[in-house]
Amino acid sequence: MGFLKSVTLKERHTGLFLLLFTFMLSNYNVYIGFYLKPYMIFLCIFLLFHLSSFSFQKMYSYEIVLILFYLFYVFTGAFSAYPFASIRMMAGIALLIGFYFILKFVLKMYSNFAIQEAIAKSGLLFNAVSLLLYIAGIKKTGLQMTEEMSVSYGVLFDRDYPRLVGLLQDPNLFVFYNSIFFAYFLTNMTTVRNKIGFTLCILTTVLTFSRGGILAMLLIIMIYIVISNSSERWRTMTTIGVIFIPAAYFAIFIMKIDVGALLVGRIEDFSNDGGSGRFELWGRAWEYFLAHPVMGIGADNFIEYNNVHYGENLYTHNTLLQILTESGLLGFVMYFIFLLLVFVQLLKRRLMKHHTYLLLIFIAFLLQIMSLSLIIHEVFILYLAILSITLQREENVQRKNTPSDIERSTDSLGGYWK
Numbered sequence: 001m002g003f004l005k006s007v008t009l010k011e012r013h014t015g016l017f018l019l020l021f022t023f024m025l026s027n028y029n030v031y032i033g034f035y036l037k038p039y040m041i042f043l044c045i046f047l048l049f050h051l052s053s054f055s056f057q058k059m060y061s062y063e064i065v066l067i068l069f070y071l072f073y074v075f076t077g078a079f080s081a082y083p084f085a086s087i088r089m090m091a092g093i094a095l096l097i098g099f100y101f102i103l104k105f106v107l108k109m110y111s112n113f114a115i116q117e118a119i120a121k122s123g124l125l126f127n128a129v130s131l132l133l134y135i136a137g138i139k140k141t142g143l144q145m146t147e148e149m150s151v152s153y154g155v156l157f158d159r160d161y162p163r164l165v166g167l168l169q170d171p172n173l174f175v176f177y178n179s180i181f182f183a184y185f186l187t188n189m190t191t192v193r194n195k196i197g198f199t200l201c202i203l204t205t206v207l208t209f210s211r212g213g214i215l216a217m218l219l220i221i222m223i224y225i226v227i228s229n230s231s232e233r234w235r236t237m238t239t240i241g242v243i244f245i246p247a248a249y250f251a252i253f254i255m256k257i258d259v260g261a262l263l264v265g266r267i268e269d270f271s272n273d274g275g276s277g278r279f280e281l282w283g284r285a286w287e288y289f290l291a292h293p294v295m296g297i298g299a300d301n302f303i304e305y306n307n308v309h310y311g312e313n314l315y316t317h318n319t320l321l322q323i324l325t326e327s328g329l330l331g332f333v334m335y336f337i338f339l340l341l342v343f344v345q346l347l348k349r350r351l352m353k354h355h356t357y358l359l360l361i362f363i364a365f366l367l368q369i370m371s372l373s374l375i376i377h378e379v380f381i382l383y384l385a386i387l388s389i390t391l392q393r394e395e396n397v398q399r400k401n402t403p404s405d406i407e408r409s410t411d412s413l414g415g416y417w418k
Contacts, residue, residue: 013110013114013117013118015046016106016107016110016114016115016117016118017117017118017121017122018042019039019042019043019046019106019118020118020119020122020382021121021122021125021126022037022038022039022041022042023039023177023378023379023382024122024126024167024168024177025037025038025039025167026038026039026168026378027167027168027169028167034091034092034095037378039099039378040099043099043102043103043106044102046102046106047102047105050105054102054105055105056101056105057101057104057105057108057388057389057392058388058392059388060341060345060388060391061341062338062341062342062345062384063384063388065334065337065338065341066338066384067097068334069331069334069335069338070093070097072327072330072331072334073089073093073299073323073326073327073331073375074086074089074090074093074299076295076296076298076299076326076327076328076331077089077090077298077299077300077301079295079298080297080298080299080301081297081298081301081304081305082298082301082304082305083298085298085299085300085301085303085304086298086299086300086301088300089299089300089375089376090299092376093376096376096378096381099378099381100381100384100385103381103382103385104385104388104389107385107386107389108389108392112355112390112393115386115389115390116184116188119180119181119184120181120184120185120188120193120194120197122181123178123180123181123184123185123197123201124193124196124197124200126166126167126177126178126181127166127178127181127197127200127201127203127204128200129166129167130154130164130165130166130167130168130174130204131154131164131166131200131203131204131207132154133153133154133155133166133167134153134154134155134164134165134166134204134207135154136152136153136154137151137152137153137154137155137162138155138162140152140153141155141157151165151169154166154167156169156170156171158171158209161209162207163207163208163209163210164204164207164208164209165208166204171208171209171210171213172208172210172212172213172368172371172372173372174204174208174210174213175205175208175210175212175213175214175216175217175368176213176365176368176372176374176377176379177379178201178204178205179216179217179361179364179365179368180361180379180382180383181197181201182198182201182202182205182217182220182364183220183357183358183360183361183364184197184357184361185197185198185201186198186220186221186224186236186357186360187224187356187357187360188357189235189236189239195239195243198239198243199243199246202217202240202243202244205217212367212368212370212371212372213368215367216364216367216368217364219363219364219367220360220363220364220367221236221240223360223363224236224356224360225237227352227356228356277314278317278318278371281306281314281315281316281317281318282316282317282318282321284305284306284309284310285302285316285318285321285322285324285325286321286325288302288305288325289321289324289325289328292325292328293328293329294328294329294330295327295328295330295331296324296325296326296327296328296331297325297326298326299326299327300326301326302315302316302322302325302326303315315373316373317371317372317373318369318370318371318372318373319369319370319372319373319374319375320332320335320369320370322373322375323335323375339366342362342384342387343362345387345391346358346359346362346387347359348391348394350394350397350398351390351391351394354394355390355394358383358386358387358390361383362383365380365383
């Protein structure tokens, strides 16, 4: 009986691992009026088998504020110059919110341990497969690619830089996806598996040559070293030092990539390319905001304005600035309150102690949305769902450990609450 129970538990863990990994396969989709992605299919199938027991989970204040922001954001499209773009965004937001509620229902069925195991296993697979695809691309091309912005397996050639994209299409987005795994492995390097996972995360992150992404990962390492206790601090610094040597040897001597020279080149390019043209885009976004400061130019309208006025089909590459431009000060304040509420939840003592990786993921996301346009994104939704379920569990534990009103009144004279 115990054997059957353990087998069933293992199967359930496998299902969760597969679900989390499908979030990393967003590049493999089918367009049917919207992009049907693997995680959507997985969640729909799961819901069909559990439809009779489906229930909405508890919502926290940050979730309510986020939904209110989304409602206001799409509402601005009613007054926009390009309402069809806003309608597309509205459909995308509605779809993502629907899957968010299903995802929370699914995660509720698993323990925190199962969720973290799924994160670790999917992180290992995601990074290992991405690195193998990168190696295959390098071997195929021999680092010689004549066509700009061309992809070969898992490598993108961008201005002579062989940038890792792995299972995705954008090296900057790769780091964003990988932030969940990077932060988890960083804060749980007590096993060989997690140390290997962290090594892979460092290697793949560096090989993206994403300036913003690499800086974000360096900062969360520094933050973790500062907030951790002395024993964890020294263990982390020692482990990172030990990991750096084989990772550097693999990249430089086995793959024949002069990582140091390429990184220096990317940094030097920053002063010449204006952050890959981001500074110019930010200037345009600011001008549009000044012209429409209260409610903005309308949901998802920046790309339309930019295309008409400058002939470039590009987003702002800054989520906060895009929100300010497209939904004005009202939308920006709502989104800022959402971020603040999430941060307050993450500073709770039990969460900080037992789930530090959730705080580091959030900080990594905040750093990266400064150079990416990610008003809606499935990985951010996945993170919020994990956070919500983890908060519920920690509150339940705290409630069980808190004396009842009767116990308080009985023990108050004995100095229980000193």
